[in-house]
Amino acid sequence: MGITPSEYLLRELRRRRVAAGLTQVELGKLCFCSDTHISAIETGTKPPTLKHLQLVDAAIPTGGFFETLWEELVKDWADPVWLREWIEFERQAIYLRWYEPAFVPGLLQTEEYAQATLSTRRHFSTEEVARRVASRMDRQSILDREEPPEFSVLLDEAVLRRTVADDHGLMQRQLEHIVEIASRPRAMPGS
Incomplete structure (x- = not known):
C-alpha cells in the first residue's frame, strides 16, 4: 500500500530541507516561525498551511513545488496524521x-x-x-x-x-x- 499525498508532502518537506543543508532552526528563521513549528509540520502533528508551504518554496527555493503539490494533491488530505488515524479507527x-x-x-x-x-x-x-x-x-x-x-x-x-x-x-x-x-x-x- 502506498502513502497518502499528505505523507508524501511531509516526507518531501524534510528531504528537501536536509538536501538544502538547512536545520529546522535555520528553516524556521527563513519562514518566520520556530524550529518547533517546523518539526511539528514535518512529523505530521501540525498540518501545513498553504502560506507556510509558500514560505518554504521561497526559502529553499523549489520553484513552487510545495504550493503546486498542495493545490493539486494535498489540500483535501491536510488533516493532521493523528486525526487521519483516529478517523480510520472510528470507521472500524x-x-x-x-x-x-x-x-x-x-x-x-x-x-x-x-x-x-x-x-x-x-x-x-x-x-x-x-x-x-x-x-x-x-x-x-x-x-x-x-x-x-x-x-x-x-x-x-x-x-x-x-x-x-x-x-x-x-x-x-x-x-x-x-x-x-x-x-x-x-x-x-x-x-
Whole structure:
C-alpha cells in the first residue's frame, strides 16, 4: 500500500530541507516561525498551511513545488496524521467511548455548532473552517450506517451549559441533536 499525498508532502518537506543543508532552526528563521513549528509540520502533528508551504518554496527555493503539490494533491488530505488515524479507527470501531470536558464531540456536533467553534480559531481561513466542518459532518455517517458502532459519551456539565458564539438558540439546537442521537438504539446510556 502506498502513502497518502499528505505523507508524501511531509516526507518531501524534510528531504528537501536536509538536501538544502538547512536545520529546522535555520528553516524556521527563513519562514518566520520556530524550529518547533517546523518539526511539528514535518512529523505530521501540525498540518501545513498553504502560506507556510509558500514560505518554504521561497526559502529553499523549489520553484513552487510545495504550493503546486498542495493545490493539486494535498489540500483535501491536510488533516493532521493523528486525526487521519483516529478517523480510520472510528470507521472500524464496533464500540466508541468518549469523555469530553470542553466541547461537544465532533460525532455529535450539528453543522452550526461545528462552524461556530471552528470559526473562533484565528489561524483557520474561511475555506479551512468550511473544509473541517464538512469533514466532521462526513465522519458522522458512521452513526447512520446499517451496523453503527455502540456509542457511549460522557460530557462534563460545563459542555452542556456553555453558550457558543453567544447564541442560546444554537446551543438549544445542539442539545436537541444530542438527545436525538442518544435515543438511537445503539447509543448507550451513561452510567
